[in-house]
Amino acid sequence: MTMLAADRRERRAMPDLSPSLKAKLVDRAPILIPVAMLVLLVAIYASLREGVFTLDELNLDTAAALTLVLAATGQTIVLLRGGIDLSIGGTISLGTVLAATQFRDDPAHVVLWTAIILVIGALVGVVNGVLITALRLQPFLVTLATWSILSGTALIILPIDGGGLPAFWMAFGSGNWLGLSSAVWLLAVLVLFWVWFRRTRLGIAIRATGSNERSAFLSGVSPLGINIATYALSGLFAAMAALYLTTQTGAGSPTIGKDYILPSVAAAVIGGISLFGGRGGLIGTIIGAYILTIIGNLVFVLSISSYWQPIVSGVILLIAVLASSIAERSARRSLT
Amino acid sequence: EGKPYKIYLSNNFVGNDWRQQMERVAEVSVKKGPLAGRVDLKIENVEGTVQAQINSLNNIIRSKPDAILIDAASAEALNPTIKKACDAGIVVISFDQVVSEPCAYALESDWTRIPAVLAEWMASQLNGKGKVFVDRGLAGAPISAQLEKGYLDVLAKYPGIEVIGNYNGEYALGPEQAGVASLLAAHPEVDGILTQGYGSGAIKALQDAGRKIVPVTAFSYNVAATTCAQTEGAACILGSNPAYLSSEAIKLAVDILDGKPKPADRHILVNGDFLATNGGEWTSTLYPDAVIQKIEIGKNAWPDRPPGLTLPITPEWVEITAEEAAGG
Amino acid sequence: MTDFLEATAVVKRYGGIVALGRADLSARAGEVHALLGENGAGKSTFIQILAGAVRADSGTITLGGQAYRPRSPEAAQAAGVAAVFQELSLIPDLTVAENVWFRHEPLSPLGTVRASTLNAATAELFARYRFPDIRPDREVRRLTLAERQVVEIGKALSRDPRVLILDEATSALPPAETEWLLGLARSVAAAGTLVIYISHRLGEVRAIADRITVFRNGETVAAYETQAVDDETIIADMLGRRMDRLYPPRVATSTGRVALGLKGFGAGSKLSGIDLDLKEGEVLGVAGLQGHGQRELFQALFGLGRAEGSVTLWGKPRDIRSPRAALSGRDGLALVPEDRRSHGLMLAKSIRENLTLSVVRRFTRFGLTDPRREQALVEEMIRTLRIKADSPEQPAGTLSGGNQQKVIFGKMLLTEARILLLYDPTRGIDVGTKGEIFTLMRRLAAEGYAILFYSSDLAELVHVADRVAVLRNGRLAAVLEGDDNSEHGILRAAMIEPRAA
């Protein structure tokens, strides 16, 4: 069956008739389109609010988006592989709970527990990867189960929101260097990581496996190895998301992780990643996360009466995605 | 006294009847009565996540309001953001689902007193002896834990009462009914059910399973009151968590902004009356001052009004009608 | 004395299906060793075992005197075995260069793969082996099947293998590229590599193979020195029976009535100004050098992509905007597509579901499908085309390559359309079945079908088509018939400008 599941991405692709120069542009469409969407939204936003083009705005929005960005980074890697990871919900909850209950006011201790939390996140991913490969189960089901197990563990450790984080930890979260908040710096590091990672052998292999599993296998990619690596990275980034989240909330929250599952997928998909694997990248996902954040800001400054708020945010999202989908379609059609 | 105060209400969740009544009542209470024209109220709803409420609060803080009222997604996780608001000179009042940040007021029902009275009532119904189910509410929610603890602490004083089952009612009818139904299948005998929700779901589960109706504790929704009043043999007590907590929060904010003396304690408890099928006949020894009304059709139970209406409807300082509370 | 590669009594079963019953093969370093057998004989299974993609149930293999039992493709590559897989092993979303070096990319000091390095290395590799012109930075997704096959060859060569396996590597290649590959295989062998060569084109085998091993039903039935054996014997070994001839006699059956009429037909920038009539009872061949509009012609006729000009079917003007519109029953058109894995087959679905997908209406009564009618259609096709399968419920993806192609052919036949667009329909099909398909094509023509026929094998066009339309730069360069319809004639028309008319 594994063999038959291969080719997914290729088989879904619509007949590609005649390549040409415009092809390059269309190939870049998955990233260009969210970029255009973001530009448009920011333009509207800026026309409604003062000071949108300031560092303050950047700092605030980045802090607001960063937990989602980190969660969605792991999800992006998994989606590129052609899988899905629901367990990040559990890992994030557990991560915040461990941080809030274990961190003490001693930096060395905090470093130790930060490492432990990151290792736990990665180990969760290893377990997911092994189960998915060894039992040949759908990622959806395996990670649904591990999500539940991890959430339960978080609730056992801390039944309701609570605990506390050391002052210096919180100070880092709201810190500012050279006018840029810690969130912006972290984001910069993340982008650097991605620029590096996507060109590593592992990065290429993950994308390749999502693009065509059978071909990747025939080319020497180990199914077990790639799944372990993919889900471990996802777990690792979920743990990072949890750690960053605690700098914003100052507490452990045993149920908070579920809030990031669907949005992490949504951010990636808005950013141009296909659920069938193989195409797209983190930059799109980051833009997707910003789009979701900016929509929230927009709805606020539009000063919409309360019940209309969800409608308006849904409609903005729909129009943006619809417009870009149509643009991409017609671009692809005009390719003759 | 010139310009109206700019006050934001940040609500983390709109998906139930209580929250909607809460918002409607807030809007009504700045349109008439003593606060008419004094408040420019803006309601911001977010879709249930801590992150969304943090982001929304940040937006609110940037627009420099006089006060922010918060029905919070988390008792802890909003604290750093709330601290920011306080530091910016904004009056912050958390209500209903309150926060622990000391700079913000916390206006809520008395979650110690309510479960204590309810459990005490149950014990008296059972004459100190029997088997009960206890609703645990929603996993991870602080109020759920408080209510459960409140129930258990009182029940522990009655050695004859045994908690034989727990379920998560999640403050929704479906889960309450399904949860009780499962427990009924597992346990041939049960003598009382302490819910955190509607109670009517528990009664319906008893009826569906063909069991006798046992005493039930619940909260004062219209559906709970009417079900108790209309069901043959039902015995109930309903605690109240008034939806007009929002109005009270607005009032408090205006008072503070007006420069009236601030409350001594950041914690402010609002007590609504209890409703019971045997109201008037039974009094609490733990809280002798607790008012316990008798459930009566037409007085505090209205079969022709929406089942999700929360009682009591109006605070004392402004008259809110049932129609206004029910909206529509 | 043992040979460089010795495989003895190799067995592979899939559940109840015996893919290899008892396969032996013995081959020397520095030779081109052909592996022959009819569709489903187990050739690809055997090479997948060599390539580490499948593990044998039993049997022994030695390579260079050492026991060889690769646990994974990676292990096989490490042992110096590289394969061009029949199904190809390319990643559609990576570039040509990324595919060629996949899993052994040259790394920068930061552990990254630099596009420029990769492209340069690919260009160098391609130049060394005189590859046809393919840009290293193109995404494989956008390549034609023939181009992909070429890239797959580059990918295998990039490993500098001790054993190079070519599993039907020429099946989609046009004549010029085929010549190139044959030369390449010879020169690689001359440099000491063992080349295992699988093909259903006996001519190629004869041209390059030093030795031949023949499989039948998963077992080795014969091994020869190439010069010591004639084609008839090989074919008899493969099929277990003798075959009188490959090509049926060509009896002109055209009625003159125009089945498919094209005026000023074109598609995008690749095809324009085609005036052509396909007659009832005729097999009209289509030829041209690679990339001169043949694919576009077939696809545009089938309603894929935008077309210009006028089209008549059986005398009536028709505007075909989608395959669905093309597949309009007896008066419509049906297509055997170029890319069977992406466009022809649902690999995870059964043979039955694949065969009948386009004709569900044929066995639907009162809104419900009738399994017995369906079964009858399916069994008829399996019989007619000799599809080798365990049962009609076997997933199409587990069929041998040739049998997959037969399913696609059968699927097209079931549509009952009387205008058939056959794009390389015999690709990967063994000689025995090929002969039957040609016979079938001529019979259908005699029954009044009209067939447009492209083949990457010129000989097929020459022997089966009544006329051959040659395309050059997206235009009709010539229509050849009679004595002009020869390989030489076609190539000349495809390459040389005609005298001004």
Add this chain to the structure above:
Amino acid sequence: MINLRRHRAILLAYLGMLLLLLLTSVVAPGFLSAAHLRSTVVLAAFIGIVALGQTFVIIGGGIDLSVPWVLNAAAVLMTLAAAGQNGPLLYIVPLLLVAGALVGAINGLGVALFGVPPIIMTLAVNVILQGGILVFTGGAPTATAPPAIQFLAVGRIAGFPVILILWVVIAVVATLLLSRSAFGRYLYAVGSSAAVATFSGVPTLATTVAAYTLSGFAAALAGMLLTGYTAQAYLGMGDPYLFTSIAAVAIGGASILGGSGNYIGTIAGALVLTILTGLLPALNLSNGALLVVYGVVILVTVSLGSESLAAFLGSFRRARRGDGAAS
């Protein structure tokens, strides 16, 4: 033989379901009582009906995240419009079923015609519906379900739950559609490979739109029926059905990526999830422990259907047999 192989995942899902039921009855004998089995079936039916649409959509290679609020909207609007009376149901129910179907059709068009990723399309529609209901009702608390709906949801005919009868009918129709209709064939084809389907003349657009339409229809139906269970509609009643409907389909053996699965499997999935949720309260565990158990049980149940577990056990058996023969 062949069919057994093909449907092993489903058989094993049912096996898992039975094991779970047995386990449950060990924990609490009352679980096998007619009354509780009946109430389990009723609860499973709601999941089963929502998951009907989800099954079609997922087989076609999509996903429908709009079911919570299609369900909720139908429930709220039905109770409000009927105001506890049976009479108006005659036109309200068909109207709302059509409305649900229409929302589904919009999802389908967004996905198939405009190429919006299903996750985003249906997520946005869900949010819009949620807000729409709040605006439309002005947040008015909801009314009581009419008696006829309550009869459909929890009533009995000759001891059988009415909804079970309804569910069986739905299951038969769904199974016929999937296995014996042209639409079913087309759906599997679109989910397996949109390109192959197009090349084969499958009406891919209509097929996709039809699947989402059916999902909207099913969610609306489930919503109205669900009000009969709780006797009233309430906001948020659809939320639990998002993940459960998808999980039921997945546990039933369908690939989340499309092209495979069937409704018989989904039924097993719905039953597994319902029995499990029913079992948990009887275990008297803490909230955290419950979630851990839930996850472990899901994992074990789906592992039963796993090919490689079966292959592993098979090879183990074969090996033992081989040993025996040798000695």
